[in-house]
Amino acid sequence: MQITGKEFPSTNSNHFHRYLQYSVSILSSYKGQEPFHLFLKKYFSANRKHGSKDRKLITALCYNYFRLGFGVSTPSSQDENFLLAVFLCEKSSSLFLDFFKPELNASISLPLIDKLKIVNKEFNEEKIFPFSDELSNEINFRQFNLSFLIQPKLFIRIRPGFREIVINKIKHPGFSFEQLNENCIAFSNNEKVSNTIEIDKEAVVQDYNSQITLDFLKPIIENEKVAISIWDCCAGSGGKSILAFDLFRNINITVSDKRKSILENLKVRFEEAGIKNYNPAPADLEKSFHEIDQSFDIIIADVPCSGSGTWARTPEQLHFFKKDEIKKYALLQRKIVENALPHLKNNGHLLYVTCSVFKKENEENVILFQEKYKLNLLKLEYLKGYEMQADTMFVALFIKVECSIALEA
Numbered sequence: 001m002q003i004t005g006k007e008f009p010s011t012n013s014n015h016f017h018r019y020l021q022y023s024v025s026i027l028s029s030y031k032g033q034e035p036f037h038l039f040l041k042k043y044f045s046a047n048r049k050h051g052s053k054d055r056k057l058i059t060a061l062c063y064n065y066f067r068l069g070f071g072v073s074t075p076s077s078q079d080e081n082f083l084l085a086v087f088l089c090e091k092s093s094s095l096f097l098d099f100f101k102p103e104l105n106a107s108i109s110l111p112l113i114d115k116l117k118i119v120n121k122e123f124n125e126e127k128i129f130p131f132s133d134e135l136s137n138e139i140n141f142r143q144f145n146l147s148f149l150i151q152p153k154l155f156i157r158i159r160p161g162f163r164e165i166v167i168n169k170i171k172h173p174g175f176s177f178e179q180l181n182e183n184c185i186a187f188s189n190n191e192k193v194s195n196t197i198e199i200d201k202e203a204v205v206q207d208y209n210s211q212i213t214l215d216f217l218k219p220i221i222e223n224e225k226v227a228i229s230i231w232d233c234c235a236g237s238g239g240k241s242i243l244a245f246d247l248f249r250n251i252n253i254t255v256s257d258k259r260k261s262i263l264e265n266l267k268v269r270f271e272e273a274g275i276k277n278y279n280p281a282p283a284d285l286e287k288s289f290h291e292i293d294q295s296f297d298i299i300i301a302d303v304p305c306s307g308s309g310t311w312a313r314t315p316e317q318l319h320f321f322k323k324d325e326i327k328k329y330a331l332l333q334r335k336i337v338e339n340a341l342p343h344l345k346n347n348g349h350l351l352y353v354t355c356s357v358f359k360k361e362n363e364e365n366v367i368l369f370q371e372k373y374k375l376n377l378l379k380l381e382y383l384k385g386y387e388m389q390a391d392t393m394f395v396a397l398f399i400k401v402e403c404s405i406a407l408e409a
């Protein structure tokens with residue numbers, strides 16, 4: 001959403017002031033208790049006075065504000081910070097900014113690097129992300145910080161057999177899109193692709209890097225003559241499992257998750273996707289569990305995590321995430337892997353995935369898995385989304401060399 005100001009019902013100065021007041025008041029009542037988009041949805045349904053243009057503008061003002069993270073150097077009023085955020089995060093001339101700060105609006109279309117020089121007394125981009133001491137050394141700190149000032153793209157993955165149909169559909173209504181590889185299309189985040197494409201049947205909405213998380217499994221599965229058994233043990237609504245079905249024909253898949261409700265979503269998505277042959281089972285891997293009594297060739301552990309590699313999509317997390325949660329996630333991830341491992345065959349593979357940039361959840365867990373669980377690390381990689389308006393993910397592939405944890409009877 002661009003705040004050009006053309007969308008304002010009038011250019012009356014009262015209007016501009018009111019938008020700022022609404023946004024300040026919304027942010028003062030938001031304490032990070034739920035994702036900001038859900039909070040806004042509730043606010044707008046309780047405040048019917050805001051029409052659709054108001055809603056878009058207030059939403060954009062608030063998200064831009066969150067994008068500043070901890071970068072504001074000098075104490076200034078919240079109004080000033082909202083205007084600074086419009087200047088840094090928007091790309092084209094804004095009547096709104098022009099009203100309050102015409103001198104900044106005159107430079108709004110400059111490259112980000114030049115805009116940062118203009119406001120270098122008020123804003124330090126190296127302070128946007130507040131957890132630098134927890135960040136993996138693999139992540140380029142400056143680029144990662146700058147990525148928060150730019151809204152990530154929306155990505156879809158075209159499903160097998162639907163390429164022509166999807167490309168024709170998105171060409172016709174004049175969507176602006178970029179084809180990144182055979183199956184991956186990027187849109188600006190405002191494009192309403194779900195009105196045009198049959199989501200989950202023809203294409204899935206899936207981040208660019210999420211689309212390549214299973215590439216490490218290709219050499220293991222592709223040349224196998226017999227069917228490979230896979231357990232997607234934190235399956236959520238099934239993004240990785242649908243990807244596995246689309247990539248590999250010779251697999252049997254079991255999906256589980258702690259939340260029964262998300263498995264219901266998975267079932268709906270699988271139905272849309274035409275996937276019938278799978279075993280669903282709720283299983284909380286933090287505890288010992290009895291719902292799964294089989295051993296698998298491959299376990300995909302796309303574990304719950306801080307999500308810090310996706311915070312450019314949810315920049316409110318920069319303000320509300322608590323550092324001590326990183327350790328809690330790292331411990332939960334260990335527990336999940338520990339409880340899943342007895343169900344991995346000897347010489348079977350564990351694919352460990354997070355969307356975190358924190359070393360505790362990634363490299364440090366990888367070290368622990370090797371030492372404590374006798375897994376051999378084959379490969380690891382950060383899939384760096386901050387360079388391309390996508391999510392950043394971490395993937396590590398292990399092989400189980402000996403049965404160190406016995407399967408419960």
Ligand SMILES: C[S@@+](CC[C@H](N)C(=O)[O-])C[C@H]1O[C@@H](n2cnc3c(N)ncnc32)[C@H](O)[C@@H]1O
Binds near residue numbers: 233239257
């Ligand atoms: C990163 S999400 C999975 C995303 C999913 N694989 C996808 O690609 O769409 C992590 C999932 O782990 C699940 N989870 C959290 N705690 C768990 C636990 N103790 N046992 C099993 N699953 C858990 C969450 O419900 C969530 O759906």
